[in-house]
Amino acid sequence: MKTSWPIRLVRALFFAxxxxxxxxxxxxxxxxxxxxxxxxxVFMGLLVVLDVMLAHxxxxxxxxxxxxxxxxxxxxxxxxxxxxFQLAYFQNHDEGMALQNVVEICIYGTLAxxxxxxxxxxDRDQFxxxxxxxxxxxxxxxxxxxxxxxxxxxxxxxPGVFASGFLSGAVVVPxxxxxxxxxxxxSTDPAQSLRGKRGLxxxxxxxARPGMNVxxxxxxxxxVPVEVRLVTQARELNARLLTxxxxxxxxxxxxxxxxxxLRELAAAMNPELSVGDELRxxxxxxxxxxxxxxxxxxxxxxxxxNNAAARIGQTVDVVVSGTLPTSAGRLVFAEIKPAA
Numbered sequence: 001m002k003t004s005w006p007i008r009l010v011r012a013l014f015f016a017x018x019x020x021x022x023x024x025x026x027x028x029x030x031x032x033x034x035x036x037x038x039x040x041x042v043f044m045g046l047l048v049v050l051d052v053m054l055a056h057x058x059x060x061x062x063x064x065x066x067x068x069x070x071x072x073x074x075x076x077x078x079x080x081x082x083x084x085f086q087l088a089y090f091q092n093h094d095e096g097m098a099l100q101n102v103v104e105i106c107i108y109g110t111l112a113x114x115x116x117x118x119x120x121x122x123d124r125d126q127f128x129x130x131x132x133x134x135x136x137x138x139x140x141x142x143x144x145x146x147x148x149x150x151x152x153x154x155x156x157x158x159p160g161v162f163a164s165g166f167l168s169g170a171v172v173v174p175x176x177x178x179x180x181x182x183x184x185x186x187s188t189d190p191a192q193s194l195r196g197k198r199g200l201x202x203x204x205x206x207x208a209r210p211g212m213n214v215x216x217x218x219x220x221x222x223x224v225p226v227e228v229r230l231v232t233q234a235r236e237l238n239a240r241l242l243t244x245x246x247x248x249x250x251x252x253x254x255x256x257x258x259x260x261x262l263r264e265l266a267a268a269m270n271p272e273l274s275v276g277d278e279l280r281x282x283x284x285x286x287x288x289x290x291x292x293x294x295x296x297x298x299x300x301x302x303x304x305x306n307n308a309a310a311r312i313g314q315t316v317d318v319v320v321s322g323t324l325p326t327s328a329g330r331l332v333f334a335e336i337k338p339a340a
Contacts, residue, residue, distance in 0.1 A: 011048055018044035058236055064119040072115020076108040144258070145170045145239040147217075149230050150177050152242045154199035155262055159206060167260070169240070170213040171206060174233055176226050178203075178216065231255055273301075273320050273332055281334070282315040283308055303332045311336070 022040025023033045146169050152158060153173065161167055181203075184196025207214045217233060224232075227245075231252050234241045240258040243249055249259045273279075281295040281303055293308035295318075305311075305318050318334035325331075 011051075014047075015041070015044045060236065060238075061120060065116045068115040068117070068119025069112055070115075071119070072111040072113070073108060075115070076104075076111040079107055079111075080104050145172045145237055146242050146260070147172050147174065147230065147234045147237065147239040148177065149241065149243040149245060149248060150180050150199065150226065151244040152262060153177060153181065153202055154195050155244055156198065156202065157262065157266075158202055159209070161262070161265075162206065162209065162212065167242075170215065172215055172217050172233075172237060172239060173203065174217045174230060176229050180226060227251070231257065273323060275320055275322060277320045278337060279318060279320070279334075280315060281305070281318050283312045286312060301332060303334050305334045305336060308336050 018040040019037045020040070022036035022038070022043070024036070026033055026036025026039070146167060148158075148171060181196050181199040184192050185200060187193045187196065203214070206212055217237070227248050230241065230248065233239070234252060234257045235255060240260055241249070241252050242260045242262070243252075244262045246261070246263065249261050249264075252259045281297075283293040283295045283305060285294050286292065286309055287294045287304050291307050291309050293305045293312050295303045295305065297303065303318065305316070306321075308316065308318075317337040319337050320332060320334050322333045323331070324333070
C-alpha cells in the first residue's frame with residue numbers, strides 16, 4: 001500500500017512531539033530523559049501501527065462509528081439509571097459496590113461495541129431515523145458525486161451531456177481508472193492506444209469546463225479488479241456510478257448503487273417512429289433493391305426509402321411507411337413525401 005508524503009510528514013511531526021512530551025514528563029517526575037523519550041517513541045510507534053492497520057477506515061466510517069458509540073453509551077447510561085442496583089441484593093451484599101461496577105462496565109462495553117458495529121453496517125439513509133437533518137441535507141443538496149468508470153470517460157458524448165446541464169454534482173474519477181487509461185494510451189495496439197488517448201482528452205475537457213469540480217479519488221488497493229473497486233468506492237462515497245458497461249450497471253444496482261447509464265440514456269432518446277411520421281433525411285447510399293436509397297438517423301437507425309435512388313446525395317422529406325425489428329436494430333421503411 002502506498003503512503004503519501006503528507007501522511008509521512010504528519011507521522012514524523014507527531015513522533016517528534018511524542019518524544020519531546022515523554023522527555024518533559026520524565027524530567028518532571030525526576031526520571032531520566034531517555035526513559036521518557038523511549039516511552040514516547042514506543043507510544044507513537046503503536047499509534048503508527050494502528051494507523052496502518054486502519055488504512056481503509058475512512059472518515060465516513062469514523063463518523064458512523066462515533067455516532068454508534070454515542071448511541072450505545074447513552075443506552076447503557078439509561079439502563080444503569082433504572083434503579084436495578086438499588087435492590088436489596090446489591091445493598092446487602094458484601095461486595096455489592098464491586099459487583100455493581102463490574103456489571104456497569106459490562107453493560108457499557110457491550111452496548112458500546114454493538115453501537116459501533118451496528119453503525120458501521122448502516123448507511124446514511126438509516127441514520128435519518130435518528131437524525132432527520134441528515135436526510136434533509138441529502139435531499140436539499142445538488143446531488144451525490146458522480147463516479148466515472150473507464151468506458152464513460154472514453155465516451156466522446158460525455159462533455160456534451162455535462163454541457164447540456166442534465167448532470168450535476170462533483171465528478172470523481174478513481175485513480176484505477178486513470179491508470180487504466182494510461183495503460184491503454186501506451187498500448188502497442190493502435191486501436192487501444194486511440195481509446196486511451198481519447199479518454200485522457202475527455203478528462204482534460206471536463207476539467208477545463210467552468211464550474212466543473214473534477215477530483216481524483218486515491219485508493220491503495222491494486223490487487224482487486226477495477227469493476228469491484230468501482231462498486232466499492234461508489235458505496236464508500238455514496239456516489240452515483242456513471243457508466244456504459246451494462247454488466248457493471250447490473251452488479252452496481254444489485255449492491256444498491258444509483259447507476260446512470262449513457263447507453264440507456266441514448267436508447268431512451270431514440271425517436272419512436274410510427275407509420276405516418278414525417279422527417280427530413282439525407283440519403284447517403286443506394287439500397288438493396290434497385291430503386292431504394294438509404295439514410296441514417298442520428299442514433300444510427302437505418303431508413304430505407306423506396307423509389308428514391310435518383311435522390312441519393314440529397315436531403316428529402318419522407319413519410320414512414322413501416323418498421324421492422326432486426327438483430328442489428330430497427331429497420332425503417334419510408335416513402336418520399338408527395339409534393340403539396
